[in-house]
Amino acid sequence: MSGFVAGTGRAGQQTFRLAARFALRELRGGLRGFYIFIACIALGVAAIAGVTSVSRALTEGISREGQAILGGDLSFRLIHREADEDELTYLQDLGSVSRVATMRAMARLPEAGDQALVELKAVDGAYPLYGTVDLTSGMSLEDALAQKHGLWGAVADPALLARLDLAVGDTVSLGRGTVRIADTIAVEPDKLAGGMEFGPRLMISDAALPSTDLVQPGSLVRWHYRVRMDPAPSLERLEGVVEDARGAQPDAGWRVRSRANASPGLQRSIDRFAQFLTLVGLTALVVGGVGVANAIRAYLETKREVIASFKCMGATGGFVFQVYLVQMLILALIGIAIGLAVGALIPFAAAAALAGVLPVKLAASIYPGELALGLVYGLLTALAFALWPLGRAHDVPPTALFRDIVTGGTKLPRKRYLAATAVTVAVLAAIAVTLAHDTRMAGIYIAASAGAFVLLVLVARLIMAVARRLPTVRSTELRLAIANIHRPGALTPSVVLSLGLGLSLLVALALIDGNLRRELTATIADKAPSFFFVDIQSHERDAFEALLKAEAADAELQSVPMLRGRIVSLNGIASEDFVPAQEGSGWVLRGDRGITYDASLPKNSKLVEGDWWPQDYAGVPLVSFDAEAATDLGLTIGDEITVNVLGREITAEIANLRDVEWQSLAINFVMVFSPNTFAGAPHAHLMTLGWAEDVPAESELALLKTVSNSYPTVTAIRVKDAISQVNDLVAQLAWAIRGASSITLIASVLVLAGALAAGHRSRIYDAVILKTLGATRTRLILAYGLEYAILGLTTALFALVAGGLAAWYVVTQIMDGSFVLMPVTAAGAALVALVLTVGFGLIGTWRILGEKPAPVLRNL
Structure with missing residues (x-):
């Protein structure tokens, strides 16, 4: 029997090899009882490996x-202006230039x-x-944009033709000019570089641009100068050129990008979405971990006699632990292998499915690093949830193992196993x-998921405690149901744990989505103006305002000067090198920002720190900064900010901080400067128009028609159209997130099915005895x-509370919005929980009631 005795060194190795032999022999009987175990691990690993691989393929x-x-x-x-002669010469020295x-x-x-x-x-x-611009008819871009019969050609996104009911060959007015639609765009290679778009593309020749009269001093126009270097430089060489460009033309104020970060906005979105989906996959693994623990507990229950025999023959608790740990690892590796195989195939499936949807082709491949991450997550999750039930079998005497079916086995494992579980969870997090x-x-x-897990354990115990203390009811069926909830070996902990996390996540996402939609369609739409008018020239401003007052006498008008500028440094630190105190307002440093000047505090702002400058202020340039952004960036009153506007770098001192009501969609700016800062600088004006009460859509469209025909170079944006477009985008994103998060619910369903299956053995005895007694x-x-x-409703109630709190935190504390609880979401959660628990439970019950009494009674 010495082979059973644990030891160290060579003896320990021999013991482990013996334990591995016993483990493999026991697995010869097949994997029955472990299919849920394997499926839970495989699902979570596949989600993590697949999501990270797709993200890598996109990158x-x-x-x-x-x-x-x-x-x-x-x-x-460059913003507002074209490159001057020196700047253009510098660019041409680098290679071929396109404007x-x-x-x-x-x-x-x-x-x-x-x-x-x-x-x-x-x-x-x-x-x-x-790349190439592909047109629908196959015509070349040069021919399509050429001037023919006195009209310049244009090519358009098919959506523009559908919106205006146009056909190829029709003409459309653009500013003060007219262009002919020569073709539609099939492929635009640099479309992603432009960022978010609020309308369909219309492309013309730069030779046609002057005829539109759209480019005026201060007009919001972006000039892009692309450089092709021959031979194609390495990424290291490009980084050097970018640094040289900033040093060689320090006052240019241009934003320089290389092909290494061709679409930073899209890359950030991919990274964030991949992070979210990875966390969802991790949540699915944690939920699946409950299934792992359930499966191991149920399996060890069937092995009581075997473990008792081992111990009677001299086996130590460490040996027993090793035997079943090896079995668990083998089963986990089977699930991980399945998950990795599926995860490796997901990029190829995604590339085929999204070929016509995504604007970039996925580089589908097998990525070992991402698969290794799935492997690590899978192993750590399996260990985290297996060590506890395995540890309980370490030093329990054989008599207690035989009693375990009655007592429920509430004894904690040894401290070493508790510590190992805690360390594994900490490493995973x-x-x-x-x-x-x-x-x-x-x-x-991670903290919210851990908190929800602990709360679910407490909720399950609370449900059992309440059921135990309820007074006796007259109904036999209800009395039996309540007794089943709190009896030893009850399904309550497994059901609550398996469904709670998945439902809580879905409730939180649904409430966040619903509140965002409400904020967009109700709150913001009520507060927002009806129109934004952009690029109003200074010499047209008074006449334009008079037209609006004549056409909409009862509407409220607001007008401010508007420029675009880019923050180049803060307190002498370049914006590229500046590290924000918090990540929330890092967007302020990316790209160009709208800026203005004002002698008075803007209408939609509230001064929270510092003083506003006098009306006739003429000292050093001062700036008012958004208080939240200043906090995130670590800025205070007296700090210096340098912005580049129209090729000039201007340094201003922060004079005050103010709260900005962004939700109103009124005229708001992160930075408002003292009027003397931009004295004499050419700029356009921005106006908003809004009614105190709702007006018919026909009235808004009539005003839009009048303004567009009278001032064709002014860009009019109808806010309701913009909100509708953003709402559609939010809806698409919400469906994508819900679909991805359903992985967690699938894991919950698997665990629920496994928990119910694990409880069938004791339920068979109950049913046979009750049927024998006349039930x-x-x-x-x-x-x-x-x-x-009862279990489904209580779990749904918890999911509503936990998901509601999580959604409240995200909406109010992270998104700075307002939150309301939506009863439809609550009813949906309750319905899902009821359908799953009652449905799976009754399916299993039907099988139980079909068991023949005689074989069961003979074994009692």
Whole structure:
């Protein structure tokens, strides 16, 4: 029997080898009872490995097509102005240069009175430097944009033709000019580089741009200079050129990008979405871990006699632990292998399914690093949930093992197993947070999941305690149902744990989605103005305002000067090198921002710190900064901010901080400067118009028609259209997130099914005894149905509370919105929980009631 005795060194190795032999022999009987175990691990691993692999495939796709997406090896962007002679000479010395101008404008049909906001793009003859623009008819871009019969050609997104009921060959007014739609765009290689779009694309030649009269001093136009370097430089060489460009032209104020970060906005979105889905996959693994623990407990229960025999023959508790730990690891590796195989195939399936949807081609491949991450997560999760039930079997004497079916086995395992479980969970959480794109959000998510898990354990115990103390009821079926909830070996902990986390996550996501929609369609829409008017020239401002007052006498008008600028440094630290105190307002440092000046505190702001400058202030430039952004960036009153506007770098001192009501969609700016800062600088004006009460859509469209025909170079944005577009985007994103999060619910369903299956053995004895004593099939089904309904409703109630609190925190504390609890979501959660628990429970009950009494009674 010495082989059973644990030891160290060589003896310990021999003991482990012997334990492994016993473990493999016991597995010869097959995997019956472990299918849920394997499925739970496989599902979570597949989710993590698949999501991270798809994210990597997207990132690699962007990198491979970086030149085409960016439009060159390098891109230099200026706001309001074109490059001067020295700057253009510098660019031409780097390689071939292509110039592209982008802006928003109104495409109009004057006779019909229809108009649409378009993303206008004016390109030169060298465009595109990389990739090709494919037109629907196969015509070349040069021919399509050429001037024919006195009209310049244009190519458009098919959506513009559908919106204005146009056909190829029709004409459309653009500013003060007219262009002919020569073709529609099938492929635009650099579309991703433009960021978010509010209208369909309309592309013209840069030679046609002057005829539109859209480019005026201060107009919101972005000039992109793309450079193609021959031979194609390495990424290291590009980084050097980017640094040289900033040093060689320090006052240019251009934003320089290389093909290495061709679409930073899309890359950030991919990273954040991948992080969220990875955390969802981790949640699915944690939920599946409950199934792992259930399966091991149920399996060890069937092995009581075997373990007792081992111990009677001299086996130590360590040997027993090793035997079943090896079995668990083998089963976990089977599940992990299945999950990795599925995860490895997901990028290829995603590339095929999304070929016509995504604007970039996925670089589908097998990524070992991402698969290794799934392997690590799977092993750590299996260990975290297996050590506790395995540890309980370490040093329990054989007599207690035989009693375990009656006592319920509530004794805790040894401290070493508790410590090992805690360390494994801590390592799992640390890896998830360390690898996250946003460590703060990942930490909150992990903490919330851990808190929900602990709460679910407490809720299950509370339900059992309450059921135990309820007074005796007259109904036999209800009395039996209540007794089943609190008896030793009850299904209550397993059911509550298995469904609670998945339902809580879905409730939270549904409530966040619903509150965002409500904020957009109700709160914001009520507060927001009806129109934004952009690019109003200074010499047209008074006449334009007079027209609006004449056409909408009862509407409220607001007008401010508007420029665009980019923060280049804060307290002498370059914005690229500046590390924000918090990540919330990092967007302020990315790209250009709208800025204004004012002698008085803006209407939609509240001063929270510092003093506003006098009306006739003429000292050093001062700036008022958004208080929340200042806190996130670590800025205080007296700090210095340098912005580049129209090629000039201006340093201003923070004079005060103010709260900004962003939700109103009124005129708001992060930075408001003292009026003397931009004295003499050319700029346009921004106006908003809104009614105190709702007006018919016909009135808004009539005003839009009048303004567009009278001032064709002014861009008019109808806020309801913009909100509708954003709402559609939120809806698509919400469905994608819900679909991905359903992985957690699937894991919950698997665990629930496994928990119910594990409880079938004791339920068979109960049913046979009760039937022998005269209970009918109908009464037993009713009793079990009531039990599952009570458990389902209590779990749904917890999910509503936990998910509601999580959604409240995200909406109010992270998104700074208002929150309301939506009863439809609550009813949905309750219905899902009821259907799952009662449905799976009754399916299993029907099988139980079909068991023959005689074989069971003979074994009692």
